[in-house]
Amino acid sequence: QLQLQESGPGLVKPSETLSLTCTVSGGSISTNYYWGWIRQPPGKGLEWIGSIHYSGNTYFNPSLKSRVTISVDTSKNQISLKLTSVTAADTSMYYCTRHLTTMLTPPWYWGQGTLVTVSS
Amino acid sequence: EIVLTQSPATLSLSPGERASLSCGASQTVFSSYLAWYQQKPGLAPSLLIYDASNRAIGIPDRFSGSGSGTDFTLTISRLEPEDFAVYYCQQYGTSPITFGQGTRLEIK
Numbered sequence: 001q002l003q004l005q006e007s008g009p010g011l012v013k014p015s016e017t018l019s020l021t022c023t024v025s026g027g028s029i030s031t032n033y034y035w036g037w038i039r040q041p042p043g044k045g046l047e048w049i050g051s052i053h054y055s056g057n058t059y060f061n062p063s064l065k066s067r068v069t070i071s072v073d074t075s076k077n078q079i080s081l082k083l084t085s086v087t088a089a090d091t092s093m094y095y096c097t098r099h100l101t102t103m104l105t106p107p108w109y110w111g112q113g114t115l116v117t118v119s120s
Numbered sequence: 121e122i123v124l125t126q127s128p129a130t131l132s133l134s135p136g137e138r139a140s141l142s143c144g145a146s147q148t149v150f151s152s153y154l155a156w157y158q159q160k161p162g163l164a165p166s167l168l169i170y171d172a173s174n175r176a177i178g179i180p181d182r183f184s185g186s187g188s189g190t191d192f193t194l195t196i197s198r199l200e201p202e203d204f205a206v207y208y209c210q211q212y213g214t215s216p217i218t219f220g221q222g223t224r225l226e227i228k
Contacts, residue, residue: 006151046157046165048217061216062121095164106155106212108176110164113175 004096004111012090012118018083020109022096030054035079036107039092042115048090051103052077052079056075057106059103063087086118122147124222126220132228141223143209150213150216152213156194157208159222165208169194173187183223 006082008020008096022029022035036051050060052070054083083090097107123146125146133139143154152172157165158179167176182197196203204227210219 045221046210046219048219051217059215063216074145100170104151104153104212105216106153106167106210107172108167113164 002109004097004098004109006094006096006111006114008094008114008116010115011049012086012116013120014087014118015085018081018086018090018118019083019115020094020096020116023080023083024079028074029077030074030080032106033101034103034105035072036097036099037079037081038095038097038107039108041089041096041112049056049081049083049094049107051097051099052098067075088118090116091118092116121216122149122214122218124218124220126207126211126223127199128223130213130224130226132226133199134228135199136197137200139194139199139203139225141194141196141207141209141225143187143192143194143220145192145211146215148209149177152188152200153211153213154185154187154192154194155210155212156183157202157210158203158205159208168207173174196225199225 003025004057034051036050052058067084095113096111098109100108125144154172156169159165173185
């Protein structure tokens with residue numbers, strides 16, 4: 001069964017870079033699926049950050065595009081997220097996801113999420 | 121980007137009743153690429169419906185989705201206690217993927 005597990009620092013200082021990793025088990029990321037990141041501030045709604053195919057094709061939310069990097073490491077079966085110049089507004093639960101298949105399908109599998117707090 | 125507006129913000133109903141949740145889009149959702157998710161406290165969202173009307177694997181048939189264009193509805197025919205949660209609609213036909221603000225379904 002496919003499992004996605006997010007990991008990374010739970011506390012990041014303002015202006016620094018948030019870095020998260022999603023480790024996939026029960027399946028290979030080197031398949032014809034899109035993988036992505038979605039976040040949710042505490043008590044608020046969901047925001048799509050971006051999605052990536054193992055070939056490197058990526059899509060980003062324009063509201064975050066200038067600060068976001070999403071990449072894949074096929075040797076480790078991992079997807080990573082980097083968000084630069086963070087502020088308190090970036091405090092959120094960050095979820096790793098896998099689309100049903102292509103970008104024109106919804107995120108189907110979700111990790112349990114990891115809470116990142118931006119604070120000095 | 122496509123803005124999704126869900127109504128009502130909160131819906132108070134009793135077990136056994138029928139629930140209708142609405143999702144309106146600011147422009148046509150391409151190919152009705154619209155999904156519904158359920159989120160319970162402390163958990164990740166769970167996919168219920170995709171392509172506006174297709175139930176995801178393992179989803180009970182009391183959940184149904186309908187609509188096209190800019191107006192979509194999630195219907196729960198007979199509420200079970202485990203159905204009380206927050207529901208989000210999402211469109212994935214046009215980038216960026218966007219979500220509605222959610223409808224909280226609470227026990228009356």
